[in-house]
Amino acid sequence: MIVLAMVLLLQTDPIVLKGGRVVPVSGPEIENGMVLVADGKIRAVGASIDVPAGAKVIEVSRTSWILPGFIDAHSHLGSAYDVEESAESVTPEAKAVEAFTSRHPDARAALSSGVTLVALSPGNGNVVGGRVGVIRLNGERYDRALLKDVVALKASIGADALRTDREPTSRTGAIAMFRQRLPELPALPIFLHAVTPAEIESALDLQRSSQRRMALVHARPSEELMKRLASTKTPMMVEPLTTSDRRDTLEMPGKLAKAGVTFAFVSDAPGIPESLLRVSAAFAVKYGLDRQTALKALTVVPAELLGLEGQRGTIAVGQAADLVVWDGDPLMLTSGVEKVLIDGKVTWP
Amino acid sequence: MRLLALALSLFLQAEDPAQSKTLVLRGARVYTGSGAPLDAGIVLIEKGRISAVGKDVAVPPTAQVLDVTGKVLIPGLIDAASRLFLPSVADRSPGSPEQRVVDGMDFFQRDVAEAVEQGVTTVYVGPLGVGAVNGLGAVLRLDAAHTVLDKEAALKLSLGASGGDTSSALERYQSYPQLKSLFDAAKQYVEDGEKYRRDLAAYEAAQKEKKTTDVKNPTKPKVDARQEIVARCLDPKKPLPVRIEVHTADAIVLALKLIEDFKLKAVLEYVTEGGDVAAAIAKAKVPAVVGPVFKLGGASVDYLRHSPTTASVLVKAGVPTAVASFADERAGAIGPGATRFLAESAAFAARGLTREQALGLITLEAAKILGIDKTHGSIEKDKAADLVLLSGEPFDPATRVDRVWIDGASVYSRGSR
Numbered sequence: 043m044i045v046l047a048m049v050l051l052l053q054t055d056p057i058v059l060k061g062g063r064v065v066p067v068s069g070p071e072i073e074n075g076m077v078l079v080a081d082g083k084i085r086a087v088g089a090s091i092d093v094p095a096g097a098k099v100i101e102v103s104r105t106s107w108i109l110p111g112f113i114d115a116h117s118h119l120g121s122a123y124d125v126e127e128s129a130e131s132v133t134p135e136a137k138a139v140e141a142f143t144s145r146h147p148d149a150r151a152a153l154s155s156g157v158t159l160v161a162l163s164p165g166n167g168n169v170v171g172g173r174v175g176v177i178r179l180n181g182e183r184y185d186r187a188l189l190k191d192v193v194a195l196k197a198s199i200g201a202d203a204l205r206t207d208r209e210p211t212s213r214t215g216a217i218a219m220f221r222q223r224l225p226e227l228p229a230l231p232i233f234l235h236a237v238t239p240a241e242i243e244s245a246l247d248l249q250r251s252s253q254r255r256m257a258l259v260h261a262r263p264s265e266e267l268m269k270r271l272a273s274t275k276t277p278m279m280v281e282p283l284t285t286s287d288r289r290d291t292l293e294m295p296g297k298l299a300k301a302g303v304t305f306a307f308v309s310d311a312p313g314i315p316e317s318l319l320r321v322s323a324a325f326a327v328k329y330g331l332d333r334q335t336a337l338k339a340l341t342v343v344p345a346e347l348l349g350l351e352g353q354r355g356t357i358a359v360g361q362a363a364d365l366v367v368w369d370g371d372p373l374m375l376t377s378g379v380e381k382v383l384i385d386g387k388v389t390w391p
Numbered sequence: 392m393r394l395l396a397l398a399l400s401l402f403l404q405a406e407d408p409a410q411s412k413t414l415v416l417r418g419a420r421v422y423t424g425s426g427a428p429l430d431a432g433i434v435l436i437e438k439g440r441i442s443a444v445g446k447d448v449a450v451p452p453t454a455q456v457l458d459v460t461g462k463v464l465i466p467g468l469i470d471a472a473s474r475l476f477l478p479s480v481a482d483r484s485p486g487s488p489e490q491r492v493v494d495g496m497d498f499f500q501r502d503v504a505e506a507v508e509q510g511v512t513t514v515y516v517g518p519l520g521v522g523a524v525n526g527l528g529a530v531l532r533l534d535a536a537h538t539v540l541d542k543e544a545a546l547k548l549s550l551g552a553s554g555g556d557t558s559s560a561l562e563r564y565q566s567y568p569q570l571k572s573l574f575d576a577a578k579q580y581v582e583d584g585e586k587y588r589r590d591l592a593a594y595e596a597a598q599k600e601k602k603t604t605d606v607k608n609p610t611k612p613k614v615d616a617r618q619e620i621v622a623r624c625l626d627p628k629k630p631l632p633v634r635i636e637v638h639t640a641d642a643i644v645l646a647l648k649l650i651e652d653f654k655l656k657a658v659l660e661y662v663t664e665g666g667d668v669a670a671a672i673a674k675a676k677v678p679a680v681v682g683p684v685f686k687l688g689g690a691s692v693d694y695l696r697h698s699p700t701t702a703s704v705l706v707k708a709g710v711p712t713a714v715a716s717f718a719d720e721r722a723g724a725i726g727p728g729a730t731r732f733l734a735e736s737a738a739f740a741a742r743g744l745t746r747e748q749a750l751g752l753i754t755l756e757a758a759k760i761l762g763i764d765k766t767h768g769s770i771e772k773d774k775a776a777d778l779v780l781l782s783g784e785p786f787d788p789a790t791r792v793d794r795v796w797i798d799g800a801s802v803y804s805r806g807s808r
Binding site: 284285286287288289311312313314315317318321324325327328333371373374375376378 | 479505683685686687688689699716718726728729731732735736738739741742746749786787788789
């Protein structure tokens with residue numbers, strides 16, 4: 043399968059995106075820039091680059107923006123919540139990507155969202171839910187959409203993991219069970235669902251005692267806890283912002299940035315569709331977050347969380363060519379997606 | 392409560408020099424709402440109204456001049472379907488024509504202040520309710536007194552709204568015959584009333600002439616509060632507008648038929664699949680209030696074919712269109728707070744429209760649909776001085792609302808609360 047994928051990639055002609063504002067997110071922006079992609083990777087970026095013979099030149103309007111594809115580090119896209127083995131509470135072998143339906147209407151709808159990579163995660167209903175994997179939104183069937191079947195382990199000490207018909211039934215029980223099972227769990231980063239300040243404190247204790255790398259999912263830390271998250275370099279996945287959120291929730295990303303907490307915006311699809319991932323970022327900017335951190339929280343930060351740093355998430359030579367052409371600033375909600383490239387291939391429209 | 396609000400309003404007005412003398416906003420880029428924006432425009436405000444707007448406007452020497460060079464001035468935003476003043480819990484109780492949403496309002500809700508801080512100055516609030524007939528919506532100003540412009544602004548109806556997660560067409564379209572018989576009955580009620588008045592006049596005339604004929608004293612028909620409201624919708628001179636909630640293309644077509652059959656002054660609400668029948672809506676000259684724009688997961692079947700850009704398709708087809716927050720729990724956007732994101736809703740809906748058109752969806756077009764465009768909705772001479780001063784261009788998330796005026800009175804100033 044890998045060989046087949048390689049062959050498919052090698053067959054694509056080099057593509058040059060010519061014109062537009064290139065926003066690598068990790069580096070300086072280039073007005074009216076150019077990006078060369080070949081064999082699925084970014085080969086050159088600059089104001090002026092040599093166009094190899096036979097390359098297909100895609101003209102981009104000067105007012106358009108070229109960004110790395112957005113990465114959603116926590117989603118249940120196209121898996122209809124079918125990502126929980128609820129008879130047991132510790133199921134580390136379960137793989138969320140195996141519930142993915144590539145032809146699901148939500149997955150089709152997501153192709154034009156500007157999101158190119160989606161981490162599929164088990165739900166919050168188990169203390170150890172299973173493995174998080176990554177799929178590409180390239181419109182291909184499951185085996186060709188799959189990028190990595192395992193990048194992290196999903197766990198939960200939140201209220202969702204507690205049930206009346208099996209253990210754990212209490213928060214102390216959940217934490218005890220998690221602590222006991224931690225040593226035997228595979229050496230993967232842990233995405234831990236911990237929402238309330240008390241759960242976040244427990245998570246920080248568990249992280250310290252186990253020396254395991256953790257990222258907190260849907261945490262709502264107090265400002266005091268933000269300082270501890272920053273000093274322990276514990277990253278967060280911020281629950282999507284909606285029109286009905288209270289002001290303190292809307293202001294949280296801005297406060298996290300000021301406190302020095304690293305965070306990514308996530309969709310938690312299908313709760314919030316992939317198309318609204320950038321809306322969370324725009325709402326956060328409206329309520330005080332700076333633009334640069336907002337863009338990082340959609341690209342480089344989720345790439346790091348998924349262990350893809352240096353491979354995806356920015357526009358740089360050698361990175362996978364996951365590129366989205368927007369007809370303007372993607373944080374302006376008036377803007378829309380013009381073109382999507384994944385692994386150097388035009389996947390939308 | 393209203394007295395307190397009034398007292399508060401008087402206090403604020405006494406504080407505000409805009410009420411006592413001419414206020415001049417000079418130097419901003421002005422999106423007037425009609426035509427291209429004015430660069431370095433001058434806006435004069437006297438007695439709560441805009442007395443002049445342009446590039447060359449004579450400034451009275453006694454006027455208070457505010458230099459707002461580099462800023463952007465837009466008309467106060469109008470949410471043509473808000474849930475402000477209503478509880479954030481889902482209300483799914485059956486309605487009735489004479490029920491007024493204004494009677495269930497909470498005027499102390501903090502979401503109102505947050506909406507003002509985002510530049511919203513006027514809202515229409517309608518009832519949700521289940522079933523075909525939901526009640527009377529109201530138009531309110533977000534000034535300190537929360538002035539109610541119209542307690543009975545429109546009768547809210549629903550046609551083919553499922554509200555659930557099944558899509559039984561049989562069940563959904565029960566509302567069409569229900570609405571048809573509602574208006575048939577009201578028509579009969581009006582005719583019965585007219586017949587009574589004719590018969591009474593004939594009887595009185597006969598009495599006067601002391602004829603001992605067989606002209607009988609007619610029995611007075613009972614006054615029915617529900618029928619009185621519905622009958623007002625059929626009044627050819629000054630009809631009470633109806634608002635019809637529609638989602639599917641089929642329901643929209645049925646609604647247009649109902650509107651035509653009973654010659655209703657109507658506005659379509661939600662209009663989820665309006666993009667598919669845009670030409671038919673345009674031909675019927677029925678305006679549309681579109682939303683919610685941000686559909687979340689778990690939305691009811693009514694939103695299966697939701698598209699954020701429906702409003703844009705309708706505008707291009709020539710339908711008078713406004714975008715509203717709606718905050719319908721069935722689309723996932725629960726609660727009155729959604730009005731804070733009215734500008735974001737318009738932005739997200741406005742693919743392929745100009746910035747002026749996008750702004751129009753939540754200002755002048757909304758004012759027209761609410762029937763208040765002669766006095767509100769744009770920055771023009773003699774209109775109410777509802778103004779929003781922005782730190783930058785509208786729809787940029789980094790832009791902040793600096794000041795908001797309603798009727799020339801300052802209701803928000805960034806950093807001062």
